[in-house]
Amino acid sequence: MGAGHAHALYVHEHSPLHHAVPAAKVAAVLLFVAAVAVTPPRQAWAFGVYAVILAIALAVGRITPKFFFLRLAGILPFVLLALIVPFVGSGERVDLGWVSLSREGLWAAFGIAAKAVLGAGAAIVLVGTTEVPAVLRGLRDLKVPAVLVAIAGFMVRYLELIAEELGRMRQAMTARGYEPRWLWQARPIAQAAGVTFVRAYERGERVHGAMLARGYDGEMPMLGHRSPTPAQWAAALAAPALAAAVAVIAMVTA
Amino acid sequence: MTPALQIRGLRFSYPDGREALTGVDLTVSPGERVALLGPNGAGKTTLALHLNGLLSATAGEIVVGGVTLEDATLKETRRRVALVFQDANDQLFMPTVAEDVAFGPSNLGLRDEELEEVVHAALERVGAAHLADRPPHHLSGGEKRLVALATVLAMDPEILVLDEPGSGLDPAGRRILLEILAGLEVTQIVITHDLPFALELCPRSVVMDGGKVVLDMPTRELLSRPDLLAEHRLELPFGFSLAG
Numbered sequence: 001m002g003a004g005h006a007h008a009l010y011v012h013e014h015s016p017l018h019h020a021v022p023a024a025k026v027a028a029v030l031l032f033v034a035a036v037a038v039t040p041p042r043q044a045w046a047f048g049v050y051a052v053i054l055a056i057a058l059a060v061g062r063i064t065p066k067f068f069f070l071r072l073a074g075i076l077p078f079v080l081l082a083l084i085v086p087f088v089g090s091g092e093r094v095d096l097g098w099v100s101l102s103r104e105g106l107w108a109a110f111g112i113a114a115k116a117v118l119g120a121g122a123a124i125v126l127v128g129t130t131e132v133p134a135v136l137r138g139l140r141d142l143k144v145p146a147v148l149v150a151i152a153g154f155m156v157r158y159l160e161l162i163a164e165e166l167g168r169m170r171q172a173m174t175a176r177g178y179e180p181r182w183l184w185q186a187r188p189i190a191q192a193a194g195v196t197f198v199r200a201y202e203r204g205e206r207v208h209g210a211m212l213a214r215g216y217d218g219e220m221p222m223l224g225h226r227s228p229t230p231a232q233w234a235a236a237l238a239a240p241a242l243a244a245a246v247a248v249i250a251m252v253t254a
Numbered sequence: 255m256t257p258a259l260q261i262r263g264l265r266f267s268y269p270d271g272r273e274a275l276t277g278v279d280l281t282v283s284p285g286e287r288v289a290l291l292g293p294n295g296a297g298k299t300t301l302a303l304h305l306n307g308l309l310s311a312t313a314g315e316i317v318v319g320g321v322t323l324e325d326a327t328l329k330e331t332r333r334r335v336a337l338v339f340q341d342a343n344d345q346l347f348m349p350t351v352a353e354d355v356a357f358g359p360s361n362l363g364l365r366d367e368e369l370e371e372v373v374h375a376a377l378e379r380v381g382a383a384h385l386a387d388r389p390p391h392h393l394s395g396g397e398k399r400l401v402a403l404a405t406v407l408a409m410d411p412e413i414l415v416l417d418e419p420g421s422g423l424d425p426a427g428r429r430i431l432l433e434i435l436a437g438l439e440v441t442q443i444v445i446t447h448d449l450p451f452a453l454e455l456c457p458r459s460v461v462m463d464g465g466k467v468v469l470d471m472p473t474r475e476l477l478s479r480p481d482l483l484a485e486h487r488l489e490l491p492f493g494f495s496l497a498g
Binding site for chain 2: 131132133136153154156157158160161203206207209210211212213214215216217219220221
């Protein structure tokens with residue numbers, strides 16, 4: 001509710017990255033992530049180069065380390081999962097005295113963790129320097145099917161509203177003395193979730209009605225459509241181009 | 255003169271069999287502002303949803319500016335009759351305010367500069383041009399209501415149907431909305447429970463009850479008849495009285 005300005009993932013700053021064209025930024029991030037993903041884990045130097053590229057992007061985008069690491073915490077579960085691999089991996093073992101680990105597993109864990117951090121890092125840079133409507137516009141400029149972009153847009157638009165509704169119901173429950181501590185007290189929460197689902201469904205119908213009322217015939221409109229210039233493309237793609245080159249060298253020399 | 259809107263014998267039942275409209279007759283002249291009053295469940299919103307074909311009647315007909323509403327004239331009618339919904343969150347679904355206002359005119363075929371001009375003009379009319387690039391879900395309730403109004407003004411409608419436009423607004427927001435609506439030269443049908451709002455904006459009032467029109471008289475006259483008001487669960491705010 002109220003008049004907050006932007007999404008929690010957005011950093012309010014004016015940096016060259018903030019002013020870069022959304023389509024180019026989205027493409028750059030996708031390319032960077034792809035390069036990271038195909039790099040063999042044993043080419044550790046390549047990941048070092050990627051990390052430097054990412055660090056430069058963070059600095060240029062004026063994203064603070066604190067903000068970065070807080071957002072990065074979201075991928076912690078995946079990284080923890082990766083840490084199991086060395087214990088259960090097969091093949092040659094590395095003896096650390098008190099525990100023996102799989103050498104193959106260690107490299108795999110390193111690969112998963114490094115790729116997850118770099119991939120999530122790139123996403124943090126993108127949404128930290130690009131507001132949600134601009135990301136959607138970028139996707140549209142990249143010729144992502146309009147239906148998919150529209151669905152993503154609706155999700156962003158109404159997710160907050162639905163979360164708010166759920167929050168209000170939760171408050172109403174608390175206000176009437178509901179303080180669940182045990183699993184068998186979860187029934188009202190499940191019911192609230194059900195009610196929220198039905199309400200969201202009904203809202204969907206009303207929104208569709210509102211769209212029809214304004215002449216909707218299956219096509220979403222475009223506004224302020226400005227394609228990026230070649231110079232803007234070149235600037236945005238410099239970083240992922242370097243990453244791609246590194247990935248190719250890493251694969252060839254592996 | 256051709257009436258702006260003519261409704262004859264309109265009946266509607268919901269799929270569960272509940273009869274919401276039981277024969278509505280109503281004629282509205284061009285430029286007229288009519289308050290649509292009545293208790294909850296009287297069928298006011300159901301009637302509004304019929305006016306641009308979001309619900310189709312089981313019987314009766316709707317004629318907008320001489321053109322009967324049917325499948326072939328649906329698209330045209332939706333341009334001519336604009337609906338402002340009760341919950342602005344239902345109406346504002348695009349990522350930014352400007353894109354939302356552009357939604358209607360873009361469906362009418364406007365593009366590029368022409369489209370941007372219309373969007374800007376509509377936002378100017380409600381004094382919300384500065385909100386153009388904001389995401390709708392970050393606006394205050396009053397701002398949302400104004401932007402919702404802009405989204406339909408951008409379609410240059412002949413009839414404006416507003417469902418509870420003043421509800422949930424603070425007094426200043428309500429005043430701003432009243433002034434904007436009073437300054438629009440378009441036929442308006444205003445659904446409201448706020449009788450002073452109706453009095454200020456609409457010289458004529460139509461009361462619905464039980465799915466049909468039961469009273470149709472000047473607003474001032476209606477509001478000075480406590481017996482009629484009470485009969486249809488209407489009530490003036492405490493301390494409010496009409497002089498004379």
